[in-house]
Amino acid sequence: MRHYDLVLLGAGSGNMLLSEEFDGLRIAIVEPGRFGGTCLNRGCIPSKMFVVAADAAEGAREARRLGVHASVSHVDWKSVRDRVFDRIDPLHESAMEYRRSQGVDVFTEAARFVAPKVLKVGAERITAETFVVAVGARPVVPDVPGLDTVPFHTSDTIMRIDDLPASMLVLGGGFIAAEFGHVFASFGVDITIVQRGPRLLMAEDEQVSRRFTELAAQRHRVLLGSEITSVGPKGDGVAARVACPDGEQTVEADMLLVAVGRRPNTDRLRAVDGGLELDEHGHIVTDDAYRTSVPGVWALGDAVNHFQLKHVANAESRVVRHNILHPQDVRTLPNTVAPHAVFTHPQIAGVGLTEQEARRRGIDFLVSVRDYAQTAYGWALEDTTSFVKLLANPADRMLLGSDIIGPQAATLIQPLIQAMSLGLTVDRLAHDVMYIHPALTEAVEQALLEL
Numbered sequence: 249m250r251h252y253d254l255v256l257l258g259a260g261s262g263n264m265l266l267s268e269e270f271d272g273l274r275i276a277i278v279e280p281g282r283f284g285g286t287c288l289n290r291g292c293i294p295s296k297m298f299v300v301a302a303d304a305a306e307g308a309r310e311a312r313r314l315g316v317h318a319s320v321s322h323v324d325w326k327s328v329r330d331r332v333f334d335r336i337d338p339l340h341e342s343a344m345e346y347r348r349s350q351g352v353d354v355f356t357e358a359a360r361f362v363a364p365k366v367l368k369v370g371a372e373r374i375t376a377e378t379f380v381v382a383v384g385a386r387p388v389v390p391d392v393p394g395l396d397t398v399p400f401h402t403s404d405t406i407m408r409i410d411d412l413p414a415s416m417l418v419l420g421g422g423f424i425a426a427e428f429g430h431v432f433a434s435f436g437v438d439i440t441i442v443q444r445g446p447r448l449l450m451a452e453d454e455q456v457s458r459r460f461t462e463l464a465a466q467r468h469r470v471l472l473g474s475e476i477t478s479v480g481p482k483g484d485g486v487a488a489r490v491a492c493p494d495g496e497q498t499v500e501a502d503m504l505l506v507a508v509g510r511r512p513n514t515d516r517l518r519a520v521d522g523g524l525e526l527d528e529h530g531h532i533v534t535d536d537a538y539r540t541s542v543p544g545v546w547a548l549g550d551a552v553n554h555f556q557l558k559h560v561a562n563a564e565s566r567v568v569r570h571n572i573l574h575p576q577d578v579r580t581l582p583n584t585v586a587p588h589a590v591f592t593h594p595q596i597a598g599v600g601l602t603e604q605e606a607r608r609r610g611i612d613f614l615v616s617v618r619d620y621a622q623t624a625y626g627w628a629l630e631d632t633t634s635f636v637k638l639l640a641n642p643a644d645r646m647l648l649g650s651d652i653i654g655p656q657a658a659t660l661i662q663p664l665i666q667a668m669s670l671g672l673t674v675d676r677l678a679h680d681v682m683y684i685h686p687a688l689t690e691a692v693e694q695a696l697l698e699l
């Protein structure tokens with residue numbers, strides 16, 4: 249049995265935890281997949297590299313409303329794909345070698361707990377003073393009759409396909425459906441989205457989700473309130489029976505993408521055998537300092553939080569690093585200001601409470617909505633569909649939340665995140681700061697002035 253000072257399970261956000269302050273300790277990393285985890289290899293980074301290419305294609309097509317008549321003659325999928333992965337793929341090997349060169353033991357088989365603070369990795373047993381569990385999550389494969397009889401993709405594989413299909417059926421209407429729907433539609437693929445809920449992106453503010461659903465329905469075939477009841481092979485592709493509100497129909501497509509959420513890898517880790525308490529979704533239960541139910545075992549990232557976002561995992565990794573190094577000065581991370589963005593078309597971003605959450609919780613709020621079209625840059629864009637929505641507490645004038653749908657939403661929201669995190673009132677943010685004229689930030693300024 250090998251014994252370590254520190255064992256990291258998962259080399260996604262877990263690998264980011266190490267710093268020179270740990271030098272001299274006996275450290276091991278267990279990573280059965282690729283260093284960099286989901287975000288680098290099959291998540292945020294490659295998907296956004298595809299989104300940028302998709303935005304370029306869509307931008308060319310949309311330029312005609314400005315009087316610029318461009319067209320997209322051809323998308324060279326293989327060259328887009330290879331540009332993305334030629335950059336990403338070498339990083340795993342170099343990151344692993346870097347850790348080994350620092351004296352860290354790297355295990356490349358999956359770990360599972362056999363007892364509290366005792367791991368089995370391949371044939372080896374490992375113990376440690378301190379464990380950090382950062383094993384992430386994986387795509388959910390729903391129990392759809394016939395799914396095992398057809399080739400289907402998840403976000404793990406869809407970015408590496410060899411050729412663009414003529415048509416794609418997307419099961420699910422969340423982040424991944426919205427982003428990959430945009431990517432593949434921009435590259436000329438005919439998209440059908442089957443979404444169980446009444447709108448796409450149901451977790452967004454309802455006004456945003458409605459607007460996005462209307463816009464998506466102009467680009468894709470969108471079947472709402474619908475479920476695939478069975479699926480089978482049809483030629484090289486699939487034929488799905490879909491139960492829609494107005495009856496059953498068959499949808500045929502060359503390719504099927506399943507995007508109905510992600511579940512934590514804590515089952516495969518046998519986290520329960522390690523004494524770790526899990527919630528009903530399989531996430532590890534921690535306190536705000538990221539301590540688990542077993543002393544000396546910390547946990548972070550998608551295996552722990554329900555946000556399932558990289559910047560949240562990064563922030564948690566920083567807190568856990570600090571807490572391991574400074575047990576007398578433990579920090580916490582209250583996740584009340586965890587922003588998100590959906591890199592679809594148009595972009596969407598949100599932080600804090602939505603109007604519906606505020607109502608549900610009985611929280612008083614002021615609300616303002618400002619269309620991009622009311623700003624000079626919105627005119628320049630000939631924009632008619634984008635807006636900034638703010639919620640503020642009428643008593644202390646602090647922001648409660650913000651939602652943006654439109655170009656640059658993920659960037660425009662940042663000053664509002666800053667204000668919420670640093671405790672600035674909407675009045676200070678509106679009056680004590682200059683907004684560059686005529687940038688799109690004027691939509692944010694105007695929404696603030698309205699509160």
Ligand SMILES: Cc1cc2nc3c(=O)[nH]c(=O)nc-3n(C[C@H](O)[C@H](O)[C@H](O)COP(=O)(O)OP(=O)(O)OC[C@H]3O[C@@H](n4cnc5c(N)ncnc54)[C@H](O)[C@@H]3O)c2cc1C
Nearest residue numbers: 258260261281285286287291292359384549550556557558
């Ligand atoms: C298509 C897609 C796009 C995304 N885009 C964004 C985005 O734009 N912005 C954003 O903020 N987030 C995005 N995310 C989410 C983001 O990727 C995750 O929140 C983030 O990667 C979580 O980091 P993690 O370290 O918790 O898990 P991971 O990065 O998944 O790392 C976990 C690691 O643990 C390893 N592991 C699994 N089981 C074991 C085991 N038993 N023993 C040891 N190791 C194990 C895995 O191989 C993996 O490498 C996206 C996700 C997807 C799927």
Ligand SMILES: NC(=O)c1ccc[n+]([C@@H]2O[C@H](COP(=O)([O-])OP(=O)(O)OC[C@H]3O[C@@H](n4cnc5c(N)ncnc54)[C@H](O)[C@@H]3O)[C@@H](O)[C@H]2O)c1
Nearest residue numbers: 420421422423424425443444507508509510555556589590
């Ligand atoms: N930009 C980003 O930050 C980004 C991008 C991609 C993914 N992610 C992360 O990855 C996670 C997973 O993304 P996702 O899109 O798979 O999940 P999601 O939770 O965002 O959406 C899942 C969707 O599938 C629908 N659904 C579930 N079961 C269904 C069924 N049987 N039939 C039809 N519809 C069904 C749900 O109603 C929901 O709309 C996200 O929650 C997010 O945390 C983040």
